[in-house]
Amino acid sequence: MDKSFLIFREYITHSNDFSSEELDLILSKMEHKRVPKKTHLLSIGEICDFEAFVLKGIGISYFIHENGSKVILSFASESWWLSDIESFHRHTPSKMCIETIEEMELLCLSHKDKEELLQSIPKLERMYRLMLQNHIVNYQQRLLANIAYSGKERYQAFIEKYPDVMQRVPQHLIASYLGITAEFLSRIRADKN
Amino acid sequence: MDKSFLIFREYITHSNDFSSEELDLILSKMEHKRVPKKTHLLSIGEICDFEAFVLKGIGISYFIHENGSKVILSFASESWWLSDIESFHRHTPSKMCIETIEEMELLCLSHKDKEELLQSIPKLERMYRLMLQNHIVNYQQRLLANIAYSGKERYQAFIEKYPDVMQRVPQHLIASYLGITAEFLSRIRADKN
DNA sequence: AAAAAGCATTGAACTATGTCAACAAATTGA
DNA sequence: TCAATTTGTTGACATAGTTCAATGCTTTTT
Secondary structure, rough: OOHHHHHHHHHHHHHHOOOOOHHHHHHHOEEEEOOOOOOOEEEOEEEOOEEEEEEEEEEEEEEOOOOOEEEEEEEOOOOEEOOOHHHHHHEEEOOOOOOOOEEEEEEEEOOHHHHHHHHHOOOHHHHHHHHHHHHHHHHHHHHHHHHOHHHHHHHHHHHHHOHHHHOOOOOOHHHHHHHOOOHHHHHHHHHOO | OOOHHHHHHHHHHHOOOOOOOHHHHHHHEEEEEEOOOOEEEOOOOEOOOEEEEEEEEEEEEEEEEOOOOEEEEEEOOOOEEEEHHHHHHHHEEEOOOEOOOOOOOEEEHHHHHHHHHHHHOHHHHHHHHHHHHHHHHHHHHHHHHHHHOHHHHHHHHHHHHHHHHHHHHHHHHHHHHHHHHHHHHHHHHHHHO
């Protein structure tokens, strides 16, 4: 097995116990892809047919507002997933875009292969369920932050929580993720204290 | 079987096929509770040991911000679930409150019983996974709305989407859900066009 | 190495929304 | 049925955050 898959093996066995055969079956379905930086993986209107586990690099998913501005939904770096859940699972045209920022290495699972895996390894359903629960808790907290905390507070929490992302993506994308303008983030940072 | 459980039977068989025996097993684990209005079901610091399906009535889950103000996370009326996912599944002290607004009728499932059900009816894992996926899509859209749309736009989308909730809960709670003040919501409503 | 493109910063003016305080209306409860 | 509480409205003022435009700094492309 490719050494670069180790991070995936660690991820998936972290809180689950799959046999060696099961793991191999899972990996056999995941397509290893290398994607240059600044590449579109999904555009609005397309149907998303991948759930991509990030082995290396960093990417974003985002909406485009009517006025043309981007709203970053998520950053995905090593050990995160990159997909449009809605489009992937309902087979509907995507409302968001996905693209790479750095060059990325991904393990991609198609909808059909995912269903097959879920058939052969029922335990996988549980893994996904638990993963989605954590996902929801994150969204709840982010929503709370956006409603109840100031831009400055959200920024400070962000650099605490994702110091690496801060280093790896342009500031204006972080501003968008935080729900403020690039200019305002710049002012927050210029602020002493 | 109690007639009032029909709404649950409909809900759960809507996009799944459980046998009659499976359904009975599920229902046997769910405790039917009647709760008066303005009753606390969960307070901050408590461990949430229920996932409650709403047969009747309406309730809320909310955070309390440092400054004392409530932030409504969700309204739950008929056919919705009411729980603190994080506390329920991690057995950690809750960071939110849950309370009834109207008198409610609930079907409550404890963590232990849920695990037992998942053991005996593996198909349930799948149902939960799909449910959580939809849940996430909702949070994504709500987050997007909070970042990219004005208070007025969010309010208009809300009454479109949840006209019944609008009738049944005090306005200031809706303002909080939308991430604006009660006063500002009042002004939005007073606005012609 | 120069040109082009993308990114970050800053100032000045502006606006959506918040705050506080008073009051009116509706609901609840004894 | 009246008092108490909760809910909704309105005004005056305050502010966090936006917008736009100019400028310089990096990074990428040629």
